[in-house]
Amino acid sequence: MTELPLSGVRVCDLTWVIAGPTATRILADFGAEVIRVEHGQAADPIRFGRPIAGERPTLNNSGFFNYFNRNKKSVLLNVRHPLGMEVLHRLIAVSDVVIENFSSGVLESWGLDYEAMRAINPRVISCSISGFGHTGRDRRFTTWGPTAQALSGLTLMSGLPGKPPAGWGYSYLDHTAGYYAAIAVMMALHHRNRTGEGQAIDIAQVETGMVLTGPAVLDFTVNGRSWLREGMPPGNRAWEPRIAPHNTYPCAGEDRWVAIAVRNDTEWEAMRRAMGEAGWAADARFAANAGRLAHEDELDARIAEWTRERDAYAVMQALQAAGVPAGVCQTAGDRVERDPQLQARGWWTSMPHPELGESGFDGVAPRLSRTPGTNRTASPLMGEHTFEVMTGTLGMSADEYAEREAMGVFM
Structure with a gap:
């Protein structure tokens, strides 16, 4: 198989929920060895996210988690244990990238700000995704996709005239911040390849949303006009230029x-x-x-x-x-089962998962002609690769591993 563009790059993945895992999914798709560091007593909530296989959620039967965490490894590590933190230091020492999307200040409270990481690994690239970034008045505030959307101005811009702001129906800004993080990591890797220098990446989720408000910002800076939904046509009718008909229309069947x-x-x-x-x-x-x-x-x-x-x-x-x-207006089923364009491009693939069975996955975008990203493995079971990473990547002996396991380090 052709070597992938990020083969040989190791990522210490401290991310959770959506924004961070979106970034590491992209890196993993293109060949990076992404090692998720997880804690059994504080599991990623997305591990319980629906849809699930079966009637009750387990740590491993979430289709939602499976979607965001393909091609990755999972290790259990209790960083609150002194020896667990020592193991994390060892993992940072052999990693190219450390990425997290905790609230600003969490890693600092662990004694792992960028300067501390650089002392462990001078070439390390540290990437942080937080609501407002690590500087400024609001750096301690936390966000989710919908709140970042509101704070960036996008919620105000969405909705019908005469009605309250509607916002979007999903956490799109979690994805957007993740895309920016993946791009930033690759730029930092390119810089390091030229100079040998690592660096810190500070991504504010709200700022990644503000980029999407471009038309409103342009209209205000050029014309002095504030964005008003009252000046827009309702629903799906055209705004610029005004043309008709321009709408969505009901068809035979339920909600078609x-x-x-x-x-x-x-x-x-x-x-x-x-x-x-x-x-x-x-x-x-x-x-x-x-x-x-x-x-x-x-x-x-x-x-x-x-x-x-x-x-x-x-x-x-x-x-x-x-x-x-x-x-x-296609449904999810339309996209998977009857879209000839996606079928022609081989967009949908499947991979086996121990609890979910044969699971469908979307393809890898963008497509590179010589080194395209690939779907190789479904999401990891909780802690599935702990022994492999500790003994292989970190060089622990079987006795050392067993001793630490007995002390509660790998949990």
Whole structure:
């Protein structure tokens, strides 16, 4: 097998939940040896995250955990035990990267700020993901994806006119911060390859969200306008430029929808033909975009009457064949079972897991032509690689391992 781009890079992974594991998943996909340091009495909550296999969560049957932690190893280590902290120091000494997403100050309280790590390993790269970073007034505050989203301004920008801010339905900023962390680690590795110098990486989750507010920031700095949802069209209607129809429409079946966007009068005529020259569509009020916008509610209701009786894929294919932009609002099942594009690219793969069985996984993005990332192993069982790492990577003898195990170091 082709050597992966990050083969030979070892990551001491102190992360938990989503933001940190997103970063280390990317590094692991591209060949880094990622060693998750876990503690049995303070397990990562995502190990219990649904969906699960079976009726009750165990430490190892979470599909959620499996998704974020493929291609990694897991060791049990009680860092509150003096000998456990000594083992962590030994692991840092042989690692290229140490990454964590605790609240700012946690590693400092362990006596493991960057300067302390550098004393253990002068070439180490330390990456920290926290809510506000390690400097400034708010550095001690904690965040989750939804709160970071609100603090970055994204929640205010999301929602319907006249309604409270809606925000997004998932912790997207946990993923965003993780992506930034993976990129930053690779830049730091490149710098170290050129200079021999390690460094500290300080990522503030709120700042990674603020990058996504670009249109609002630009409008304020250039035009002096604050972002107001009241100035936006409701729902999925187009804003810039204002065009109609531009919405999602119900289709046959439970909660099935298709998105349709008509950008000009030529596409409207094409849509009329695709709908079978319905009499209402010939109304002169709908002939030009200005008229369609003036009667948008009626237009949307009429289109919905047509789509509601038809299969969403049939609507999409008929409109696309006519040259009208349209797409099914796909469910998760659609993406896995019937998306021909993803099937053609071999996006979905599977790997065996001791408790979950044969488990499906998404592919690795981005795709490199010579050294593409790979799915090699499903998520590790809790502490699955403790003996292997302690005796192989750290060079402990079997007796030393057994002695420390008996003292509660590996738990």
